[in-house]
Amino acid sequence: MTLSRFSTDVYAHRLSAAAAAAGEAGLAGLVITPGYDLRYLVGSRAQTFERLTALVLPAQGEPTVVVPRLELAALKESAVPELGVTVRDWVDGEDPYRMVVDALGGQAVAVTDAMPALHLLPLTELLGVVPVLATDVLRRLRMIKDGAEIDALRKAGAAIDRVHARVPEFLVPGRTEADVAADIAEAIVAEGHSEVAFIIVGSGPNGADPHHECSDRELQAGDIVVVDIGGPYQPGYNSDCTRTYSIGEPDPEVARRYAVLQRAQQAAVDVVRPGVTAEQVDAAARDVLAAEGLAEGFVHRTGHGIGLSVHEEPYIVAGNNLPLEVGMAFSVEPGVYFPGQWGARIEDIVIVTADGAESVNNQPHELVVVPAR
Missing domain, CATH: 3.40.350.10 (Creatinase/prolidase N-terminal domain)
Known part of the structure; x- marks a missing residue:
């Protein structure tokens, strides 16, 4: 137990x-x-x-x-x-x-x-x-996690990684976002979480809404699907991880923009270390997107702290000059959103270490292509 x-x-x-x-x-x-x-x-x-x-x-x-x-x-x-x-x-x-x-x-x-x-x-x-x-x-x-909290966050991260590994089997054209969300909910609990905190399944144009949950929209070949999921893992520390999927091979322009997003997320993770400020992490992701003309598509902060609460301090956002310290844990989740078309987000939970960042999420960051079966 x-x-x-x-x-x-x-x-x-x-x-x-x-x-x-x-x-x-x-x-x-x-x-x-x-x-x-x-x-x-x-x-x-x-x-x-x-x-x-x-x-x-x-x-x-x-x-x-x-x-x-x-x-x-x-x-x-x-x-x-x-x-x-x-x-x-x-x-x-x-x-x-x-x-x-x-x-x-x-x-x-x-x-x-x-x-x-x-x-x-x-x-x-x-x-x-x-x-x-x-x-x-x-x-x-509460911001500086101790060893017991870090261990709990690692276990939560590994559990939600196992759920994301199962997501492609749920993404079948003709099924609704709600159908997929129900399967994910079962998987979240089956993989060790005590309950479900949230599930976002945003397909096609719904993926352009960062806080879309799920709907009766049916998945279609060619859809880009944002899946953002998480929940508490005993003794109550939360997972939170986003991956983006493509049903069938993506349009070349979609693939290009997604590759820029992937670089932006990695740039933000790479800059994390003690002494760097929260706003510098945000800027690292935003600058990569801006250089490729995608700044306007990034409409939210780069991250938020996590622990007993899904959203807590520190907030990784412009204007927050808080220096990072060893033991801080937060999400790094830049996204790009194109209203009426599609959206994408990549999210990991990272823990600040003495010389960088440890990610508790290790599923691939590439756009996951699911056969349009």
Whole structure:
């Protein structure tokens, strides 16, 4: 059975680092309700309800989990019991927000960006000040993947590679995009993912829409098909990989433009290393396309960070001068789109190493030609 979380020492280190970061930011502590931040810090997959569940992490002192008594069972699969974190359960009629404030020991508080307004407003009223977002405190911790996270991303990448290896058998003229997506969904789970996060099957003109999902359009000989797929792999780290397929031999001009895109994607991967900025990676891909007159066809950023969330920091986009560091993980996915005609995208997840980038995706980058059978 695949573990649903990391070992307890991983979470103990994260709690200590997050508390230290809160202190360095001049905060009394953090309040983290269910979501990716809570899962990152203690491995909890608790859900948000109208009754408050929150991890209270003071900059000084021991952490506390405030939880409704009827939700106590939700903590059993997390690292909370093994971490020795104080658990304060409450029942209807008690004030959980007062429990949170008492456990903090100060007013300068940061809250997770996933905290619902129904919890933020009563907490704010008791504190007497509006909390800030914990994003700035947790950003670097979540961006720099540790060894356990990198291993999980590698496994997720290998699993989605196995799915892409099966995609050509699904691309049969006369089948609909929805038919293909259903087969891919089954394959994603069969190859080890816990569930499907997203599936894009964009054939012909639908491939020119970067966020097209799937439709009842039937595949045809001559179609260029964009397939962008991914999902979480235990303990919850995501895959995300795009390859582009041609049903039958492509038109020579399509092949030429695709070859330029392939060079652009490789140029962006090649420039990745510590100290290079996120916007420089974006520019590396964009410059190759611009030199061939294809700049206007590239309508989105070059990439996004990935981990527990499919989209997280760092964002590989113009204007982001964040220097890359060892352990950052993100997509490199330039695309070209020609409305009403076709589109193409190539996407790998890469991890920054001491001297470059490690790709967790290793399926061929060439335009995959599928027989028009």
